[in-house]
Amino acid sequence: MKKIATGNKAVAEAVKQIQPAVIAAYPITPQTEIVEQIAEFVSSGELKSRYIPVESEHSAMAACIGASITGVRTFTATSSHGLLYMHEMTNWAAGARLPVVMANVNRSIGPGWNIWAEHTDAMQERDTGWLQVYVSTVQEAYDTTLMAFRIAEHNDVLLPVMVNLDGFSLSHIMQPLDTVETGDFLPPMYLPHAIDPKNPAGYGGLTGPEQHFKFRWDIERSMRDSVKIIDETEKDFANRFGRKYGFTEDYQCDDADVVIVSMGTLGKEAEVAIDMLRREGVRAGSMRLRWLRPFPKLNLKGKEIVVIDRDYSFGFGGVLAKSIQAQQKTDVFSVIAGLGGQEVTYEDIADFIRKRRIGEEFWFGVNDHV
Amino acid sequence: MISLQELDTIGEIPQEEYVLKCTSACAGCSDSLALRYVLKAAGPDTVLVVPACCTSVIQGIYPNTAFNIPVYNIAFAAAAACASGMSNAFRATGKKTNVIVYAGDGGTLDIGIQSMSGAFERGTDFLYICYDNEAYGNTGMQRSGATPMGARTTTTPTGKIDAKKDIDAIIAAHNPPYMATAAAAYPQDLFKKVQKALTFRGPSFIHVLAPCPPGWRFSTEKTVEIGKLAVKSGMWILYEREFGKLTINPQSKAAMKRPVPLEEYLAPQGRFKGIDAKTFETLRQHLVKNIKKLSAEEAEE
Numbered sequence: 001m002k003k004i005a006t007g008n009k010a011v012a013e014a015v016k017q018i019q020p021a022v023i024a025a026y027p028i029t030p031q032t033e034i035v036e037q038i039a040e041f042v043s044s045g046e047l048k049s050r051y052i053p054v055e056s057e058h059s060a061m062a063a064c065i066g067a068s069i070t071g072v073r074t075f076t077a078t079s080s081h082g083l084l085y086m087h088e089m090t091n092w093a094a095g096a097r098l099p100v101v102m103a104n105v106n107r108s109i110g111p112g113w114n115i116w117a118e119h120t121d122a123m124q125e126r127d128t129g130w131l132q133v134y135v136s137t138v139q140e141a142y143d144t145t146l147m148a149f150r151i152a153e154h155n156d157v158l159l160p161v162m163v164n165l166d167g168f169s170l171s172h173i174m175q176p177l178d179t180v181e182t183g184d185f186l187p188p189m190y191l192p193h194a195i196d197p198k199n200p201a202g203y204g205g206l207t208g209p210e211q212h213f214k215f216r217w218d219i220e221r222s223m224r225d226s227v228k229i230i231d232e233t234e235k236d237f238a239n240r241f242g243r244k245y246g247f248t249e250d251y252q253c254d255d256a257d258v259v260i261v262s263m264g265t266l267g268k269e270a271e272v273a274i275d276m277l278r279r280e281g282v283r284a285g286s287m288r289l290r291w292l293r294p295f296p297k298l299n300l301k302g303k304e305i306v307v308i309d310r311d312y313s314f315g316f317g318g319v320l321a322k323s324i325q326a327q328q329k330t331d332v333f334s335v336i337a338g339l340g341g342q343e344v345t346y347e348d349i350a351d352f353i354r355k356r357r358i359g360e361e362f363w364f365g366v367n368d369h370v
Numbered sequence: 371m372i373s374l375q376e377l378d379t380i381g382e383i384p385q386e387e388y389v390l391k392c393t394s395a396c397a398g399c400s401d402s403l404a405l406r407y408v409l410k411a412a413g414p415d416t417v418l419v420v421p422a423c424c425t426s427v428i429q430g431i432y433p434n435t436a437f438n439i440p441v442y443n444i445a446f447a448a449a450a451a452c453a454s455g456m457s458n459a460f461r462a463t464g465k466k467t468n469v470i471v472y473a474g475d476g477g478t479l480d481i482g483i484q485s486m487s488g489a490f491e492r493g494t495d496f497l498y499i500c501y502d503n504e505a506y507g508n509t510g511m512q513r514s515g516a517t518p519m520g521a522r523t524t525t526t527p528t529g530k531i532d533a534k535k536d537i538d539a540i541i542a543a544h545n546p547p548y549m550a551t552a553a554a555a556y557p558q559d560l561f562k563k564v565q566k567a568l569t570f571r572g573p574s575f576i577h578v579l580a581p582c583p584p585g586w587r588f589s590t591e592k593t594v595e596i597g598k599l600a601v602k603s604g605m606w607i608l609y610e611r612e613f614g615k616l617t618i619n620p621q622s623k624a625a626m627k628r629p630v631p632l633e634e635y636l637a638p639q640g641r642f643k644g645i646d647a648k649t650f651e652t653l654r655q656h657l658v659k660n661i662k663k664l665s666a667e668e669a670e671e
């Protein structure tokens with residue numbers, strides 16, 4: 001069904017399609033609309049979920065954990081401070097191998113209070129064992145939320161999935177949305193370790209080093225196995241509904257001499273920059289990274305690489321730039337841009353490519369191009 | 371000496387054991403003693419939600435467990451929130467399984483108070499039991515909001531200056547259908563209160579006094595004796611509040627009329643050793659005030 005929706009509404013629409021048994025969430029700008037829309041769907045009866053209006057994000061994730069371990073589908077949404085506030089519990093959800101799905105509307109972290117897009121919130125969660133995917137359009141937010149449940153629940157994965165969408169620049173913009181009937185795209189959830197009073201077991205109690213170590217490795221093994229499951233799921237989705245995704249969205253990369261790598265809405269802006277540069281005769285391409293965890297093997301061999309980070313690891317560098325540099329065993333031009341919702345146009349992105357200085361780091365709006 | 375009447379009641383308590391004999395609790399531990407009766411009352415269709423506390427330790431080390439009931443261990447602050455998700459999930463799928471939080475005083479009065487308050491305010495269908503050993507036992511007996519004034523802990527080496535937080539008043543302000551106090555030293559009473567609590571829909575609360583030999587510094591055979599002295603001195607009052615209506619237990623009623631001197635309760639406990647006269651008097655006055663307050667509330671109705 002065709003409609004017009006914001007990124008937030010698209011996520012809520014996907015949740016309505018999925019009908020999780022339990023949803024627990026706490027409002028925070030710019031995610032609020034997701035919570036409100038879900039509450040509305042629940043009160044109108046379109047969404048049959050039990051909606052728990054918890055008193056905090058820590059409790060939102062704890063409630064999802066408590067519900068999920070009984071073997072039912074759960075969902076929550078948050079942003080920024082809310083995500084960091086639940087950090088203890090995001091670790092717990094992954095460690096407990098629970099397929100919780102969460103939408104995170106990317107926003108900067110205070111002080112001072114800044115409500116606009118930045119990826120620092122989700123980046124601080126990257127080592128928790130959650131799968132992380134970053135979307136760039138309203139349709140992609142919807143489609144990816146649907147796929148997230150299937151990937152998380154696959155018994156070769158059983159890890160939580162975080163769907164990231166940029167605050168305001170995606171959460172609040174209107175674009176066309178085509179909703180679908182998932183049908184048997186999403187099989188019934190089966191949680192092998194679900195709580196069963198007829199077969200009593202202890203969960204998450206004292207664990208010695210040897211067993212703990214093994215459990216950590218199990219997470220990593222599933223993370224690696226998830227690559228195949230993501231691929232299968234995205235292919236099946238494309239077959240059924242005609243929209244194709246991947247670990248990256250590559251735009252004019254094949255013959256490119258230089259490729260700019262970014263995530264989220266900036267990745268769409270970059271495509272416009274590439275069109276412009278191509279008209280100037282610059283052989284440039286754009287690679288928009290969708291899945292940050294598991295981190296895919298990027299096909300960048302023989303290209304000059306420019307990376308936009310909408311995040312920063314103080315005392316180290318842009319997280320994406322450093323990751324790509326390590327994986328590709330080559331220097332990149334690291335651009336730090338868009339923090340706190342800083343406006344970055346396609347013209348600016350074209351300039352990052354034109355004026356690249358491989359091996360250097362450039363803070364857009366702070367440093368001058370030379 | 372146990373009375374014949376008491377023996378009668380014990381006869382009704384099921385033989386099934388859910389707390390097996392292999393716990394790693396200290397000798398004389400009231401936490402495990404209370405839990406034994408809680409689970410006998412709740413029966414097998416129960417999930418226990420346990421935040422970080424002594425109860426997370428006494429289960430034993432994975433892959434073993436000393437509890438013959440599903441136990442979901444969760445982060446320190448999150449027990450009530452986790453239970454509210456679990457209870458909603460069970461109810462959504464038509465299951466009547468009891469969801470019981472079994473948390474320490476730290477996980478209840480201090481770090482867990484927010485999630486607990488939220489779960490009560492939302493009318494969560496669960497039973498929340500706080501076993502109160504009046505300090506952080508798991509980490510080696512630091513003060514908690516439940517530590518009484520004058521008690522020495524590892525973070526109040528000369529005795530706690532502040533008074534014990536009145537968590538029961540805070541719970542009462544949430545108007546749960548059922549709330550009660552109990553003591554590990556009165557297992558029959560605890561057993562009945564748990565059974566009763568589980569008949570209510572919505573949140574119920576039981577606050578169990580749980581004397582702890584290493585923490586309170588008394589010898590292990592005195593656990594029950596000290597628990598009884600807490601009640602007989604009026605320091606701990608056994609009661610239940612059903613839809614706001616207070617009923618004080620007969621044991622406590624008798625004790626409130628003719629309490630044994632407070633010294634008798636404090637003296638065997640090393641944690642009160644050397645308590646100064648002023649602190650002692652403040653504690654005593656607090657006790658008298660509390661007796662008056664509860665008597666007045668009961669008389670009012």
Ligand SMILES: Cc1ncc(C[n+]2csc(CCOP(=O)(O)OP(=O)(O)O)c2C)c(N)n1
Binds near residue numbers: 422478507
């Ligand atoms: C967030 C967090 N902070 C601190 C701890 C360390 N810790 C574990 S249990 C505990 C004290 C528990 O005290 P209480 O709730 O009274 O239970 P008890 O151990 O006395 O049974 C503390 C401080 C923790 N696990 N998590």
Ligand code: SF4
Binds near residue numbers: 399
């Ligand atoms: S420290 Fe106290 S409460 Fe904890 S196990 Fe030992 S006796 Fe029980």
Ligand SMILES: [Mg+2]
Binds near residue numbers: 476503505506507
């Ligand atoms: Mg304690």
